Every structure is written in C-alpha cells, then in structure tokens.
Amino acid sequence: MNNETAKVILSAYRHDGADAQDPLFTDALQQARLDPELGKWFEEQRAFDHRIFQAVQRIEAPTSLKEVLTAAGQGLKARPRPRSPVPWLALAAVLVVGGLLLVGPLGVNRSRNDSLAVFQTDALAMLSGQPGPKLDLVTPSLPATQAYIAGKKGPLAPALPATLKEMNTAGCLVTEWHHYRISVTCFLMPDGQLVHLVVLPRDALAGASLPGSFQTADGWRMAYRERGGMVMFWATRAPMNEFRTLLQS
Amino acid sequence: MIGQTVNLEAAVASFYQPLYRFAYSLTRNEAEALDLTQQTFLILTQHADQIRAQEKLKSWLFTTLRREFLRIARRQSSYPEVEFHAGQHDAPSAERAGDTAADAHTILEALDQVEEVYRVALKLFYLGELSYREIADTLEVPVGTVMSRLSRGKEQLRAKLASLETGVDPKIITMPQRKRRSHE
Numbered sequence: 095m096n097n098e099t100a101k102v103i104l105s106a107y108r109h110d111g112a113d114a115q116d117p118l119f120t121d122a123l124q125q126a127r128l129d130p131e132l133g134k135w136f137e138e139q140r141a142f143d144h145r146i147f148q149a150v151q152r153i154e155a156p157t158s159l160k161e162v163l164t165a166a167g168q169g170l171k172a173r174p175r176p177r178s179p180v181p182w183l184a185l186a187a188v189l190v191v192g193g194l195l196l197v198g199p200l201g202v203n204r205s206r207n208d209s210l211a212v213f214q215t216d217a218l219a220m221l222s223g224q225p226g227p228k229l230d231l232v233t234p235s236l237p238a239t240q241a242y243i244a245g246k247k248g249p250l251a252p253a254l255p256a257t258l259k260e261m262n263t264a265g266c267l268v269t270e271w272h273h274y275r276i277s278v279t280c281f282l283m284p285d286g287q288l289v290h291l292v293v294l295p296r297d298a299l300a301g302a303s304l305p306g307s308f309q310t311a312d313g314w315r316m317a318y319r320e321r322g323g324m325v326m327f328w329a330t331r332a333p334m335n336e337f338r339t340l341l342q343s
Numbered sequence: 344m345i346g347q348t349v350n351l352e353a354a355v356a357s358f359y360q361p362l363y364r365f366a367y368s369l370t371r372n373e374a375e376a377l378d379l380t381q382q383t384f385l386i387l388t389q390h391a392d393q394i395r396a397q398e399k400l401k402s403w404l405f406t407t408l409r410r411e412f413l414r415i416a417r418r419q420s421s422y423p424e425v426e427f428h429a430g431q432h433d434a435p436s437a438e439r440a441g442d443t444a445a446d447a448h449t450i451l452e453a454l455d456q457v458e459e460v461y462r463v464a465l466k467l468f469y470l471g472e473l474s475y476r477e478i479a480d481t482l483e484v485p486v487g488t489v490m491s492r493l494s495r496g497k498e499q500l501r502a503k504l505a506s507l508e509t510g511v512d513p514k515i516i517t518m519p520q521r522k523r524r525s526h527e
Contacts, residue, residue: 105494106468106475113474118486142501146469149447153470155363159377163355163384228374 097132100125104136109143158219209272210302213294214327216271218314220278221290221329227278229265239266239279248277249293252322257343264288274298283332289340292327299325308338317341351388358404359384364470365405368451369412379415383408402480405471409463409481453503461496464489 095103103122107113114123126136220227231242236259243250248268264280276294283289304318304325315337319326330337362383366376386407394403454465467473467481479489 102490102494105497106490108468108472108474116474139497142497143469146450146500147472149450150364150368150470152447153364153367153451155360155377155380159363159380160355160359163359163381164352 095121095125097125097129097135100132101135101139104139107140109140109147156222209299210304213271213299213302214311214316217292217327218312218329220269221292221314227267227280227290229278229280230267232265234262234264234282236261236263236279236281239263242266243268243277243279246275246277248275249295249324250277251279251291251293251326252324253319254291255341255343257340258289258291261289272298283336283340285332287330287332287336289328289330289332289337292329294325294327296320296323296325308334310334351384351391354387354400354404355384358401361470361472362404362408365466366408366412368454368466368470369409371451371455375415379408379411382411386411399480401473402477405467405473405477405481406483449507450504453500453507456503456507457496457499461492461499464492465496465500468493 100122103119104126107119107123113119126132230246231239233239233242240250243266246268258281262282264282266277266279268275268277270276271294274295274297276292276298279291279293281289281291304320306318309316309318313331314329315332315334317328317337319328319341328337328341359380363376363380366379366383367373370376370379383404387404394400450469454462454469457465464478464482467478468475473481475486475489475493478493479486482489
C-alpha cells in the first residue's frame with residue numbers, strides 16, 4: 095500500500111484509539127510506524143482530530159434533556175403493556191410535557207408553598223430556551239408589544255423604568271403558568287443583550303414573599319417588583335451594574 | 344426494554360449527547376436540536392422492533408435523526424415560518440462560554456463551509472462520534488466511500504478552519520463531483 099492509500103484509511107481512524115483492534119487499520123498503522131513521513135502526517139492528523147473533538151464536546155445538551163428522556167423510559171417500564179392506546183403514546187406524552195418544560199410555555203401543578211421557587215425555576219427555564227423563548231410577536235416596538243399583550247388579555251406591567259421605555263424590544267409572548275395568564279417582554283439593550291420582563295398576577299404567587307434585593311443564579315441577574323396587584327420579574331444575563339442602573343432609572 | 348434488543352434508558356445515557364451535538368450541527372439552533380433529539384427517541388420507541396442487533400442501534404438513531412431533519416427542512420421550505428433568531432436573542436450556549444466554546448463555533452462554521460458531500464460524514468465522525476462502519480450504515484454508502492469522504496473532508500475542514508482563523512481564503516483543489524441534492 096502506498097502512503098496516499100494509507101492516509102485515506104487512517105483518516106477514518108478515531109483519535110482516541112477506539113479503532114485500534116479493527117483489522118482494517120492494521121496495515122496502515124504498521125506503515126505509519128515504519129515510515130517517518132507517514133508517521134508524522136498521522137500524528138498531525140490525530141492532533142487535529144483531537145482538537146476538533148475537544149472543541150465540539152463543549153456543545154452540550156441541557157442536562158434536563160437526559161432527565162426527560164430517562165423519565166420517559168421509566169414511565170414505560172413502570173406501566174404494564176397497554177392493549178390500547180399503543181405504548182409510545184405514553185412516551186409521547188412524557189416527551190411533550192418534558193419538551194414544554196425545556197423550551198416551551200410554563201407550568202405543572204406543584205405545591206403552593208414553594209410557588210416562588212417553582213415560578214423562578216420555570217421562568218428561567220423558559221427564558222433559557224435557545225435561541226430564546228418562542229416569542230409570539232417579534233417587534234422592536236414597546237407599544238406594539240403592549241398592544242399585543244393587551245389583545246391577548248395578558249397582564250401588562252403597571253410601571254416601567256424610564257430607560258426601558260426608550261429601548262427597543264425583541265418581542266413578547268403571552269402564556270399561562272399554573273392557570274394564570276402571564277406575559278413576557280424582551281428588551282434589547284444597545285449591546286445586544288436582553289432584559290426579560292415577566293408579568294403575572296400577585297395571586298399566582300400567593301403566600302410567597304418577594305425578595306427585595308437583586309438576585310443572582312446560574313448566570314442570571316434577577317429582581318422582583320410588585321405594584322398594582324402584579325408581580326414583575328426581571329431577568330437578564332447582562333452585568334449586575336448595568337441591570338441595576340436600568341431598573342433604577 | 345422497549346424492544347427485544349433496545350433498552351431505552353441505556354440508549355439515552357449513551358447517545359443523547361452525541362445525537363444532540365449532531366442535531367445542533369445540522370440546525371444551529373438549540374431548541375430545534377432538542378426537538379430533533381427527542382423526536383428521534385420517540386421514533387425509537389415506535390420502531391424498536393426494527394433494530395435487529397444492539398450494535399446497529401447507534402447508526403439507526405443517527406439515520407433517524409438525519410431523516411427527521413431532512414423531512415422538517417423540506418416541510419419548512421414549503422411552509423416557511425417566522426422564527427425568533429439567535430441574532431436577536433441570547434446566543435446558543437456553545438457561543439457563550441468563552442474562547443474554547445468560540446472555537447466550537449468556529450469549527451461548526453468551518454464544517455458548514457465544507458462541500459456538502461463530505462460535510463455530513465465529518466459531522467457524524469466528529470459530533471456523532473461514529474466509526475467509519477457506523478457512518479457507512481447511516482449514510483448507506485460503502486465503507487471505502489466513507490473513508491474517501493472523511494479524508495477529503497478533513498483536508499477541506501483544515502483549510503476552512505485556517506481561513507476562518509487567519510482570514511485568508513484557502514485555495515483547495517478538489518476532484519470534480521457529481522451534482523448532489525441540496526440538503527445534507
């Protein structure tokens with residue numbers, strides 16, 4: 095075999111040695127050991143592959159994906175094989191619910207006692223959806239988002255900081271959380287970062303006391319405000335000083 | 344066990360990450376990649392009986408995911424939807440975590456610039472972590488074709504990466520290819 099043929103074969107060899115026992119590579123590997131030029135090429139090729147593998151490993155699925163899929167599997171195992179409907183409907187239901195929790199609208203029934211923690215977790219999960227929450231309306235116009243939210247009978251923010259009133263928006267959506275209608279408006283900062291405003295009726299968080307100070311968790315900066323029977327939940331990944339300045343304007 | 348040879352839990356544990364990475368490389372959209380990955384496992388539960396041997400499961404999953412991607416791509420080209428784009432919103436996690444992640448982004452960009460005929464084999468190799476035999480099964484092409492595609496694809500990828508990193512346009516001389524369909 096000439097070196098060109100050996101190179102073609104060795105291009106399919108995985109950098110971590112997973113193919114070391116595959117007889118198809120035996121001759122080409124032997125040739126790479128004996129021929130310095132081919133050996134050097136092979137080392138460079140493996141280093142290149144290693145670099146690519148290492149880099150793409152950083153693209154990670156949210157851990158919740160595994161939980162949802164695994165829960166789906168457990169759900170199937172726990173149930174006796176149904177006659178009808180077919181078993182995959184059960185999985186479909188779990189996946190759909192799981193999918194909604196991962197990227198979609200909010201909401202499952204949970205205890206009222208931890209309503210604030212549940213709300214915050216659900217809200218951040220929704221806002222963390224990539225490339226962002228699925229907006230019903232994509233528009234730079236704040237009045238257009240307000241008109242849309244009002245038209246969908248969603249809750250409007252009773253008050254907005256002055257700087258935000260001048261900002262463009264990315265858009266808005268209206269959805270439900272625990273049977274309460276909530277609205278989400280995404281403001282676009284000049285540097286492209288987003289500030290999300292979730293508005294919901296105070297009753298939705300009945301019994302929960304709202305944090306008075308700014309919060310941080312998982313890279314999010316957050317704040318709660320209450321006015322006119324509404325709770326405004328602000329969240330952004332922008333630096334805290336910018337966030338604080340915005341809300342205090 | 345959902346079929347004679349398939350344990351869904353084990354399949355999820357083993358393959359959800361590479362499947363998601365492959366899906367993300369195809370869609371470049373986190374929500375769509377999640378949907379594709381979930382849809383693939385859903386189809387697995389419907390058709391687990393088609394998998395005759397455990398060692399074929401990985402290829403089957405990647406084949407299924409790619410077919411789903413192509414099906415959705417065809418449907419969307421017929422019925423285009425207005426989507427919320429990354430440019431207007433938070434960047435995907437791969438682009439947000441600093442230099443190393445930016446490197447992943449550059450690599451995906453470079454992969455997308457590789458000629459289509461080589462691209463999907465490279466994505467299966469690097470993102471799906473498939474062996475050449477599994478790639479051959481997934482793409483339903485001979486093993487020799489996979490090797491040739493990986494070899495030429497890597498040459499192109501190397502040149503495209505160098506180009507993206509240095510800003511110099513690479514001059515690649517490739518063998519003439521027959522015209523292919525437009526989706527991966």
